[in-house]
Structures are given as C-alpha cells and as structure tokens.
Amino acid sequence: MSDSKHGKICYVELPSANPAKSADFYREIFGWNIRTRGDGATSFDDTVGGVSGSFDTNKKPVANPGLILSIMVDDIRATIEEIVAYGCEIVDPLGFYPSELIAHFRDPGGNLIGLYQEPK
Secondary structure, three states: OOOOOOOOOOEEEEEOOOHHHHHHHHHHHHOOEEEEOOOOOEEEEOOOOOOEEEEEOOOOOOOOOOOOOEEEOOOHHHHHHHHHHHOOEEEEEEEEOOOOEEEEEEOOOOOEEEEEEOOO
16 A cells, blocks of 8 residues: 555635634534644644644535535444534434444534444
C-alpha cells in the first residue's frame, strides 16, 4: 500500500452563523479539538487528527444535501441522546443497514450530518 495521501478527504468547511455555538457542540458531543486560526476563524480537528476544517459564516447550510458527511461514533444510541439533549434535531432516526447503524441529525449551524457506528 502506498504512503501517498492523494485523494484523502482532509478538510471540511461547515456553514455556521454562530461558530462558537457550533464549536461547543462538536467539542462536547464528539470530542473535537477546537482552535482559532491566525486569521481569527474558528477551526477544528477530529479526534484522530485525520480531518480538520472550519466553521464558515459565509456559507449557508443546505436543507436536503445530496452529499452527507458522517461522523463515526462508538455508541450511536448514546450519541443520539446527547444530540437531542443539546437541543439539536434527529432528522432520520437510527436505521439498521446490513451491518451498520446510521442516523442523521441537524447540527447547530443547520447542517445535515450523519452518524455511523461500525459493526461490533
């Protein structure tokens, strides 16, 4: 296998009218590292350092996107409870696909995001 990173998904721009609220949500629910870039933008890194990004106030969320980005979780049921307790909406409840657990929620910025739990 090659060590090339060509083709790897590495950066995500998440629309958010309130980057501080979005940052708090992703830090609290998913454990993301939140930081402020040199230009003042609120940015993030996922828990494994594989994907980073920023909360973008110049972009608008799409109600029904054709592409859904999913976040891997250890316990999808517990994560759904945390998301609801935070005040966010579960759009597509927990579904069982051949061997995966998947659900969709709307984050504080209004983005439709997926949850994914690997088979155990």
